[in-house]
Amino acid sequence: MKKIFTLAILAFIGTATFAQDDVQEELKALQSAFGKDKAELVKQFMIVPADKDAAFWSVYDQYETGRKAIGKGKAQLISDYAKSYDSMDDKKAGELMKRKADLTDEFTKLQRKFFPQFSKVIGGVQTAKFFQLEDYLNNIITLGIQNNIPFIDDIDKTKIQAPKS
Numbered sequence: 001m002k003k004i005f006t007l008a009i010l011a012f013i014g015t016a017t018f019a020q021d022d023v024q025e026e027l028k029a030l031q032s033a034f035g036k037d038k039a040e041l042v043k044q045f046m047i048v049p050a051d052k053d054a055a056f057w058s059v060y061d062q063y064e065t066g067r068k069a070i071g072k073g074k075a076q077l078i079s080d081y082a083k084s085y086d087s088m089d090d091k092k093a094g095e096l097m098k099r100k101a102d103l104t105d106e107f108t109k110l111q112r113k114f115f116p117q118f119s120k121v122i123g124g125v126q127t128a129k130f131f132q133l134e135d136y137l138n139n140i141i142t143l144g145i146q147n148n149i150p151f152i153d154d155i156d157k158t159k160i161q162a163p164k165s
Helices: 002-013 021-034 038-045 050-083 090-122 124-146 152-159
Strands: none
Touching: 038 050, 038 124, 050 090, 050 124, 090 124
């Protein structure tokens, strides 16, 4: 599991920059320590017959182009959230939540679009396995991000001044 977690983080590095320098440094260290990328993980995890290999990787590359675009949108959302820490209001919170929901919808649409293409090449079971891995990696990445950004309540608590004695 630790290896998959590390590779998930590495897969995300190419699509996002973090607002916090310490997180970015940690990710760079992980990347250099393991030196693997997401495609390598997919190669290890998937069973792709030799005669289907070229077709699979062609579809995979197209899928990754779309996924990385969504990843860039998520990175921008995180950056905008970080910039809004001190001035978060109802309007900004609503805007950020709408963008988050839109990105989640885009990811689901991307998977729906590519499921038939992958299935044509490697069959439905192996395609479901691939998307199971994708969801797992996406969840790990989301959890890693959530662990490194403050909750709105935490931001609000910093604004409250202690009563003077």
